[in-house]
Amino acid sequence: MLNAKPTIKSTLKALLYLLPMLVISITFSIYPIIKSFIMSFYTKYDFFKDIVSQYGIDNFKFIFADPDFHLAVKNTLIFVVGVVPLTVIISLVIALLLNRIKWLAGFFRTVYFLPFVTSTVAIAQVWHWIYNSDYGLLNYFLGFFGVNAISWLESPKYAMLALIIMSVWKNLGFNIILFLVGLNNINERYYQAAKIDGANAWHQFTNVTIPLLSPITFLVSVNGVIGSFKVFDEIFALFNGTPGPSKSALTIVYYLYQKFYTEWKYGIAAASGVILFFMILLVTVFQLWYSKRHVHY
Amino acid sequence: MEVTFKDVTLSYDGKREILHHLNFTIPEGTLVSILGPSGCGKSTTLMMISGLLAPTSGQIFFGDQDVTKKDALARKVGMVFQNYALYPHLSVLDNIEFPLKMAKVSKKDRKKKAIELAKLVHIDDQLDKKPGALSGGQQQRVAIARALAKEPSLLLLDEPLSNLDARLRIEMRQEIRRIQQETGVTTIFVTHDQDEALHISDHIMVLNQGHIQQFSSAETLYDNPSNLFVAQFIGEPVINTLDITDFAGELDGQIDADILQRTQKVGIRPEALQDHNTVANTLATITTKVTRSEKYGREKNALLEFHGQRLLTTEVQADVTDGQELPLYLQRNGVYLFDKDGVRIFGGDQDA
Numbered sequence: 150m151l152n153a154k155p156t157i158k159s160t161l162k163a164l165l166y167l168l169p170m171l172v173i174s175i176t177f178s179i180y181p182i183i184k185s186f187i188m189s190f191y192t193k194y195d196f197f198k199d200i201v202s203q204y205g206i207d208n209f210k211f212i213f214a215d216p217d218f219h220l221a222v223k224n225t226l227i228f229v230v231g232v233v234p235l236t237v238i239i240s241l242v243i244a245l246l247l248n249r250i251k252w253l254a255g256f257f258r259t260v261y262f263l264p265f266v267t268s269t270v271a272i273a274q275v276w277h278w279i280y281n282s283d284y285g286l287l288n289y290f291l292g293f294f295g296v297n298a299i300s301w302l303e304s305p306k307y308a309m310l311a312l313i314i315m316s317v318w319k320n321l322g323f324n325i326i327l328f329l330v331g332l333n334n335i336n337e338r339y340y341q342a343a344k345i346d347g348a349n350a351w352h353q354f355t356n357v358t359i360p361l362l363s364p365i366t367f368l369v370s371v372n373g374v375i376g377s378f379k380v381f382d383e384i385f386a387l388f389n390g391t392p393g394p395s396k397s398a399l400t401i402v403y404y405l406y407q408k409f410y411t412e413w414k415y416g417i418a419a420a421s422g423v424i425l426f427f428m429i430l431l432v433t434v435f436q437l438w439y440s441k442r443h444v445h446y
Numbered sequence: 447m448e449v450t451f452k453d454v455t456l457s458y459d460g461k462r463e464i465l466h467h468l469n470f471t472i473p474e475g476t477l478v479s480i481l482g483p484s485g486c487g488k489s490t491t492l493m494m495i496s497g498l499l500a501p502t503s504g505q506i507f508f509g510d511q512d513v514t515k516k517d518a519l520a521r522k523v524g525m526v527f528q529n530y531a532l533y534p535h536l537s538v539l540d541n542i543e544f545p546l547k548m549a550k551v552s553k554k555d556r557k558k559k560a561i562e563l564a565k566l567v568h569i570d571d572q573l574d575k576k577p578g579a580l581s582g583g584q585q586q587r588v589a590i591a592r593a594l595a596k597e598p599s600l601l602l603l604d605e606p607l608s609n610l611d612a613r614l615r616i617e618m619r620q621e622i623r624r625i626q627q628e629t630g631v632t633t634i635f636v637t638h639d640q641d642e643a644l645h646i647s648d649h650i651m652v653l654n655q656g657h658i659q660q661f662s663s664a665e666t667l668y669d670n671p672s673n674l675f676v677a678q679f680i681g682e683p684v685i686n687t688l689d690i691t692d693f694a695g696e697l698d699g700q701i702d703a704d705i706l707q708r709t710q711k712v713g714i715r716p717e718a719l720q721d722h723n724t725v726a727n728t729l730a731t732i733t734t735k736v737t738r739s740e741k742y743g744r745e746k747n748a749l750l751e752f753h754g755q756r757l758l759t760t761e762v763q764a765d766v767t768d769g770q771e772l773p774l775y776l777q778r779n780g781v782y783l784f785d786k787d788g789v790r791i792f793g794g795d796q797d798a
Contacts, residue, residue, distance in 0.1 A: 341498050342531040344518040347548035347596065356544070360535040445535035 188419035196415065208420035218421060220396060221404040222428075224309065228380055228400060231313040233373040236320045237366060243321065244328030245358075258329070265322035273386030276315045277302070302388065305397035312398050316383050320376070324369050331365030332358070363444040371436050378429050381406060401425045447508050447599035447632050448474045449495060454504030456490060464490055465656040468504070472649075477626050477633040479643035482653035483679070488636045489528075491653065492602050495634060497521040508600070524593030524631075525602040529609065530585045532577035538564070538588050539573040545596040563591040566625060583614045590625060601626070601633045607642060619646045640680050644668070652676050670794035674784040677713045683747065686714040686757045690783075694753060696730045696776075701783070705792050709783040713793075716747075718780020719759035721772060728775040736770045750774070 153159070188194075193203035212218040247257055264272060279286045280301035288298045301311040335358065343353045359366075381402040384392060392399035392407070401421055409418035449472040456465040465487045472478045480488040493499040494506065497518035505514045513521055524545075532541050539560055546556035564570040567587040577585055586606055593601055603622070607615045623646050626633045637643050643650050644664045652659040652667065652675075659679075660672045671677035677685050690697075690709045697706060723731075734750040734757060741747075748766060750757040759774065766772060782793030 336531070338527055338529060338531040339533065341518070342525070342527060342533075343544075344498065345496060345523065345525045346545040346592070347519060347522065348544075349519060352548060357533070360533075363535075 185419045185422050188415055189423045191416040191419070194416060196413070208416040209424075211417055212420050212424065217396070217399065218401075218404055221399045221401045221421075222424075224398060225378060225380070225400040225402075225425075227309060228313060228316070229374060229377040231309075232316050232320065232377045232380075233370055235313070235317045236324055236373050237370055239317065240321050240324035240369070241328050241362075241366070244325045244332060247325065248329060248332045258326070261325050262322040264319045269319070269382045270386045272315070272319055273383065276311075276387060280311050303394055305393070305395045308388070308393040308397040312380075312383060312387060312393070315387060316377070316380065319383070320373065324373070327365055327369055328362070331362045335361045360445050363440075367436070367440045367444045371433060374432055374436065375429055378425060378432075401428075448472065449600065449632070449634070450507040452505040452507065454494065454501045454506060456487075456494065456499065456502050460502075463502075463656060465494075465501075468658060470651060470658060470661055472632065472634060474632050475630050476648040477623065477635060477646060479635045479637055479647035479650045480653055481637055481640060481643040481650050481679075482659075484638060486653045487656045488638075488653050489604055492525075492604050492634060492636050495600070496523050496525050496602055522596065522598060523600040523602055524596065524598035526586070526589045526593050526604065526606045528605040530577070530589040530606075532585055532588055532592070534577055537574050537576060538569065538580070541577065541588055542591045542595055545592060549596055559595065560591070563594055566594070566628070567591045567621070582610050583618055586610065586618060587621070590622070594625075594629065594631070599632065601631045603633065603635045605636055605638070607637070607639075615642070622646060641682065644680070652679060654679075669779070670790075671713075671782065672790055674711055674713065674788035674790075677782055677784075677790070681715060683716045683758055683760065685782075686716065686719070688712045688714070688752075688755050688757075692753050692755050693732075696732050700730050701792055705783060708785045708791055710786045711784040711788070713782040713784065714757070714776060715780030716758050716760045718761075718777035719750075719757060719774045720761040720777060721759075721764055721766075721774055723775045724777070727778050729778040729781055730776045731773055732776060733771060733773050736766045736768055736772050738768055739766050748772075 189208055190204045190206065191201050192205040192207045194201050243261065247254055247261070250257070278284075282288060282298050282300040282303065285301070287301065288296075291299065299307055301307045339357045339361065340353055343357050348356055379402055380400050384398050384400060384403055385406075388394075388398060392403045402425065405418045405421045405425070408414045408421065451468045451470050454465065454468045455463060457463040468491065480491055482488045490499065494501055497513070497516060497520070500517075501514065505512055507513065508521070533544065536544065539557070542560040542563055543556045546559060551559070561570060561573070564573060567590050569584060569587040569591060572580060572584060572588075577588065580588065586609075589606070590603075606622070607618055610618060619642055622633075622635070635643070635646060644667075647664060649662060650664055650667055651661040654675050660667060660676045662670075667676060667680050671680060674687070678687060688711070690706070690712055693712070697712075732752055734752045737749045737751050737756070739746070739748040739762065746760065746762065748759050748762045750759060750772065762772070779793075782790050785791050
């Protein structure tokens with residue numbers, strides 16, 4: 150019955166339906182989140198006996214004073230600012246081009262989608278070769294334009310750029326697919342109406358495509374921001390288990406990983422995780438607020 | 447602006463022709479309907495006038511200018527789409543302003559013009575709303591205002607009323623007529639609804655299977671249908687159609703023998719079957735049997751049987767009971783004879 154009022158029995162029944170997913174979420178998401186929040190306040194902790202003898206905010210004090218953490222935050226922000234806009238723009242342009250061609254469109258879609266289904270480690274290995282300062286393809290091509298060989302992975306100056314280029318490329322495939330879906334959802338009638346109204350190709354793009362694609366652009370950028378803030382495996386794989394030459398690619402998650410797995414400072418690792426959580430939350434809330442005014446559903 | 451089609455043909459894939467050798471002229475300042483059943487090519491014709499579709503062969507003229515090669519951008523017509531195609535992200539005002547913005551009209555002037563148009567179509571109290579928040583009728587008014595914004599010399603309407611409910615449809619078609627007369631813009635109106643076409647237009651072009659069946663005024667279309675298709679398509683209730691072989695000599699002597707010889711189909715308008723004799727106008731008398739008579743509102747219909755065929759009449763004055771025999775008088779001005787190709791060979795003004 151559509152108008153049935155909830156009863157204790159019906160609520161219990163609903164709970165039963167929810168139970169399988171609830172068990173999994175609570176065990177693997179909710180509990181770890183709460184636990185890491187609490188853990189960030191552990192100041193004296195015996196890991197082997199799981200005894201916490203003191204709570205406090207010393208962990209936060211430590212990371213706020215730690216130059217490594219400052220560097221990690223800076224690098225993370227550079228990475229986000231470098232990767233997200235480039236990913237959005239390049240994948241939109243490629244999607245627009247793919248949308249135009251009829252010939253072999255499916256083939257190209259598959260080619261562009263491949264990076265998404267390939268393991269990060271394999272991709273990083275390939276880029277390792279591309280970036281090789283002596284025999285790498287990239288330096289080979291740059292050589293045509295008279296650019297001297299760049300040691301992409303060994304120089305602290307270029308390591309972040311190398312990481313950003315690889316990450317943008319890796320993100321393209323999935324975002325192109327999303328943009329293609331968005332483009333196909335725009336009714337042809339709007340373009341016809343725009344033509345009738347005197348809009349040339351560029352005006353059709355800015356007045357029809359861009360606004361009507363905004364929900365997808367929003368999805369892609371929120372997704373990209375969250376994913377980029379959490380970057381880790383690309384760094385680990387590209388720089389062979391180091392945070393880049395002289396920590397030039399040290400990000401927050403990499404910092405967290407080091408504190409947790411190599412230094413066994415669980416409280417500090419948890420505290421940096423909490424900071425990351427709030428940074429992502431802040432940016433996402435800002436994006437949501439922005440989207441209320443500029444995204445047209 | 448006058449629109450002329452010269453021998454225009456369109457085929458989508460090069461094999462299947464949608465429109466065959468269209469030739470017509472739409473006079474300046476008139477409201478012309480293109481009427482036909484679904485898939486007859488009427489929207490396609492409109493798309494070719496707008497420039498969104500190019501003809502496969504033939505020429506299109508606006509006035510004496512050949513626009514065949516020009517696209518929609520260059521032709522500068524106004525168009526209202528079937529589903530309105532209002533930009534969902536723009537307010538009503540911005541939607542109406544859009545063509546002016548594209549024409550690089552200054553911000554102040556285009557706002558003034560847009561408000562003027564909004565007043566013309568009675569939508570000026572909804573300017574800040576998004577199209578999604580408007581009813582179908584309001585959306586349609588916005589679409590008309592937008593189409594009129596750049597003062598086109600030609601306004602195209604593609605089934606603009608088909609998404610509205612019955613009462614609103616009647617209101618809006620009067621509105622379109624009013625706006626057309628106030629602005630004097632040449633208007634082409636595509637519809638599959640004969641009632642709409644008959645009420646709104648100066649001239650109607652009846653299209654079927656990519657051929658123009660007849661292009662004339664509403665009255666002529668009804669009184670002098672040029673062929674069986676037009677006779678059957680125009681008129682509500684539908685004209686009674688019988689084979690000439692269904693008659694047992696009732697028409698003999700009333701109509702020239704050589705015409706009867708060539709006749710294949712006989713069309714009789716429901717109002718041309720009277721149960722009372724008006725001698726001067728009576729062509730023949732037939733005897734029928736009442737199967738059913740029904741009355742709703744001011745409509746009174748009787749279903750009859752005539753030599754095993756069904757007939758419908760709206761002109762039975764006497765009270766009749768089902769199963770009763772009823773002599774009917776065929777009125778001269780509602781009987782048409784068609785030859786084997788469906789061409790009218792008797793009836794209408796020529797034989798009145």
